Amino acid sequence: GNLSDEDATLVARRDRALGPAYRLFYETPVHLVRGEGVWLYDSAGKAYLDTYNNVASVGHCHPRVVAAMASQAATFASHTRYLHEAILDYSERLLVTFPSALSHMMFTCTGSEANDLALRIAREHTGGTGVIVTENAYHGVTLAVSGFSPSLGPGVPLGAHVRTVPAPDPELGDRAGEVFAAGVQAAIDDLRRHGIRPAVLIVDTVFSSDGVIPDPAGFLAPAVAAIRAAGGLFIADEVQPGFGRTGAGMWGFSRHGIVPDMVSLGKPMGNGYPVAGLVLRPEPVERFGAKGRYFNTFGGNAVAAATASAVLDVIEDEGLIGNAKVTGAYLADGLRALAGRFDAIGSIRAAGLFIGVDIVAADQPDARRTHRIVNALREAGVLISATGRNANTLKIRPPLVFGRDHADIFVDRLDGVLRALA
């Protein structure tokens, strides 16, 4: 498609006002003006099926969430240094969804801040500074956290106290956990050789930026044991898989049979309202809490808590975890059927409504073809993007209100795009 004059003006205004650090999706950027459920609409009224947005997890602009947000904003909208029920009602309710050892909840505004706070607490508790992450991990934007987000590329240097390990390899089957843990142990040994005490192993429990790696279930356990044996803590970054997306309960870590020391939360927590946080065992935060205060002006404000509560209401009342499981399996089946017809599709990895589809040419990762598919789908009215170390994995991560009819539309349009590109 060609950029309209109106949209070309917006691009120029962005460049002038926002400067050079921002990137738009797609060769022809999309100018969105409205969202509802799994659909987004551009300024010309064209509808796009959203298969990518895991922030609007219960559906774009869900009326119940919007009403709760507006009502609290119109009543009381201040911070955590006053007594108020909203933050307590929410925390108590959310904590019930975690193993009982995880009994505290702290609030931030972004996932980046949650991970930054997790590291501060872990450093205080362990006396160490070393951080271990996977090779293509993304954990956020702060100075500390960008320093352990290797997916930002060589232009954003890793900290001297950071080590990367290969992501779990699903091809290894039952040996995936042991091999991943050996990588973590090698990183621990290397940190020590440099006089650095390990503080944390932090992973996205569905490894989304490493290409979506949910299976084999259980593979995280040996690595968690290794970091603990080295005196470090395990942080589960649930910003991507959390709040039911994998279709197997609320949290991605549970498929691995482990209980993290801390869990960071974000994106889908407020369905678009900036609310994020950290759930943690009480022990690590003891010294941190004794030494200084934690106050985050907007983190956990009454509007954030009320909005996040409404998100939980919708997840429960609309049965969205069950839907993620059932519709996710249906969609994965549809994609596997497509894979039987197109050599361009390699392996498919799925957990509920989190699906990675590798795009290949002669069985090798093909980033160019992936890029063409992403852009052709955009023209066909489907919003999606790519991920993974080789940028050749279609990342499918729609709002959890995605139904069979939407899965059919997606598979049909992907079919059309693959035929046109063949």
Ligand code: PMP
């Ligand atoms: N962790 C993961 C796994 C993420 O995907 C992201 C955001 N893409 C973050 C942390 C950072 O969250 P935020 O953008 O809210 O700071």
